[in-house]
Amino acid sequence: MSSHKGEALIRSTGLSAGYHGQPIVHDLDLEVRAGEMVGLFGANGAGKTTTLLTLAGEIKPLGGTLEFDGAPHPGSLHQAAKNGLALLTDDRSIFAPLTVRDNLRLGRGSVADALSHFPELEEHLDRQAGLLSGGQQQILSVARILASQPKVVLADELSLGLAPLIVKRLLAALRSAADAGAAVLIVEQHVPVALSTVDRALVLVRGSIALESDARTLRATPDVISDLYLAAG
Structure with missing residues (x-):
């Protein structure tokens, strides 16, 4: 894992976010620095996906401030993507009728x-x-994104429904992107596997950060996160 962390490439301060004017995430202070991979954990409904979509620019914040690459967030996912932000989701964003090669050519990076x-x-x-397995399709989606050398990668439940070996493969690729200088924030259901890959972990409980810790400490005390999950139930 990288020991040389740079400037914060994505940062929220006092962020409030939700839908139809109703906040799900409250007063969120969060940052991910260049060269760093951070895990965002929490029980279902804790606000993880809402947080990622707001950081990406897909959802407009209800309050607080949001910065991307040292400047105010451009305000939309489209504009942020042009400036080097990548949002990866569990829906395997591929063009099923096209070949793998043509899917890769549609990205901002090269096939090579x-x-x-x-x-x-x-x-x-x-x-x-479209004839690839689910795991291969997710690999294709991540490969197309990483080829563009994004500054920030926000990944939401990439491992959903995938075999453990594929999950480890995807997380290792994101780890490599962080080691190359990207800021990577992942939401992941496989907490032990993710903790072996990330530098830091944040745990959301009912829309607020209940725990922030380096991953090494949490690997030594795994019950801490599970206790928070149970408390949120």
Whole structure:
């Protein structure tokens, strides 16, 4: 893991966010620095996805401030993406009728750069993306994003429904992106696996940060997070 952390590339201060004027996330202070990978954990309904979508610019904040790359957030996911922010979701954002090669060509990076992250895709380049397994489709989605060398990566439940080996493969690729200088924030249901990969962890309980700790400490005391999950139930 990287020991050289740079400036904060995504930061919220006093952030309030939700839907139809009703906040789900309250007074959220959060930052992820260049070269750092952070895990955001919490029980269902804690506000994890709402947090990620707000940081990405998909949801407008209800209060507080939001910064991206040292400046006020541009205010939309489209504009933030143009400036180097990537949002990865569990829905395997691929173009099913196109080949793997053409899917990669639609990204901001090259096919060669994508294959440098996931060389196992090379044998599938001329295969229709919709015929890949669910894990292969998620690998394709992540490969296309990482090939563009994003400054910030926000990943929401990439592992949903995937085999443990694929989950480890995806997390390792995101770890490599962080080590290369990106700021990576992941929401992940497989907490022990994620804790072996991230630098820091945040736990949301009912829309507020109930715990912030370095991952090494939490790996030594795994019951701390599970106790918070139970308390939120």
